[in-house]
Amino acid sequence: MSRMNRRALLGAVAAAGLVPALRAEDPKKAVAQPGQPLNITVTTAASAPDVSIALGTRSGKVTPCRSGCTHTGGGNIDVQQPSADTIVVTMSGVAVAYGGPAGAASASQVFDLAQQFEVSFDKPTVKAAKLTVEGRLIGLLRSSKIGSADVSAAAVVAGGAGPGVVLTMPSHSVSGGESSSINDKEAPAGIVVAAGKYNLSQSFKVTATMPKCVLAHKAPSAEFAPDPALDPLWISTKEPFKGASKKDLGFQVTIKVAAEEVPEKK
Numbered sequence: 380m381s382r383m384n385r386r387a388l389l390g391a392v393a394a395a396g397l398v399p400a401l402r403a404e405d406p407k408k409a410v411a412q413p414g415q416p417l418n419i420t421v422t423t424a425a426s427a428p429d430v431s432i433a434l435g436t437r438s439g440k441v442t443p444c445r446s447g448c449t450h451t452g453g454g455n456i457d458v459q460q461p462s463a464d465t466i467v468v469t470m471s472g473v474a475v476a477y478g479g480p481a482g483a484a485s486a487s488q489v490f491d492l493a494q495q496f497e498v499s500f501d502k503p504t505v506k507a508a509k510l511t512v513e514g515r516l517i518g519l520l521r522s523s524k525i526g527s528a529d530v531s532a533a534a535v536v537a538g539g540a541g542p543g544v545v546l547t548m549p550s551h552s553v554s555g556g557e558s559s560s561i562n563d564k565e566a567p568a569g570i571v572v573a574a575g576k577y578n579l580s581q582s583f584k585v586t587a588t589m590p591k592c593v594l595a596h597k598a599p600s601a602e603f604a605p606d607p608a609l610d611p612l613w614i615s616t617k618e619p620f621k622g623a624s625k626k627d628l629g630f631q632v633t634i635k636v637a638a639e640e641v642p643e644k645k
Contacts, residue, residue: 429638431463435495447484453604471604471629478589490583511569518603526589526599527554538577
């Protein structure tokens with residue numbers, strides 16, 4: 380028998396041996412006998428919300444402004460809709476400035492977003508909705524003896540006949556060698572709204588500055604973005620926040636809608 384025929388024969392035998400093994404792994408059908416107890420698990424699907432949000436047109440822009448020896452990182456505007464009645468917008472960025480004998484340095488990132496959305500009532504029984512806006516700001520500010528860093532953030536929801544909702548996060552700044560870890564959360568602010576189109580205007584700015592100097596100092600920085608937005612080479616060896624968790628850094632706005640009961644007029 381030639382070598383080629385021998386290989387073909389061995390391959391056929393091996394394939395034939397696999398067929399019974401595969402058949403043996405097939406699941407067996409069990410027949411329930413009369414009176415035999417059975418365990419049946421029923422999982423109900425989540426009901427659709429009474430009020431929902433549909434995203435419309437969007438215009439977002441991030442502008443880095445740099446002068447001198449500087450670094451900017453991140454610069455992301457992320458818009459997500461985890462559920463039909465919720466919108467989550469996250470802005471994240473970093474600014475670092477290093478002044479030296481050659482001159483002063485200044486770095487910033489400016490975020491601007493205009494996001495349109497429509498609130499719709501998905502059940503005829505809904506006559507009004509409660510729209511809430513919640514803000515969260517998490518980040519790190521570092522400064523040198525002659526430098527500074529700061530952050531500011533705000534959001535406005537307008538539309539319809541109502542006054543709208545204004546969300547202003549506390550501004551923060553450090554200088555003179557100070558450093559601060561920021562973790563702010565503004566309680567939800569809400570208004571009663573009708574079905575219709577609305578607009579979210581969201582702004583965010585991180586800045587770091589350092590004047591001209593002869594002696595070396597650590598670079599001031601505003602870090603409000605997850606790794607790897609800030610290169611470790613820009614951080615001092617005496618890092619005050621070594622080991623800090625950075626996965627949630629940034630400015631986040633959450634918008635939710637829910638059905639609102641309207642009292643009947645007597």
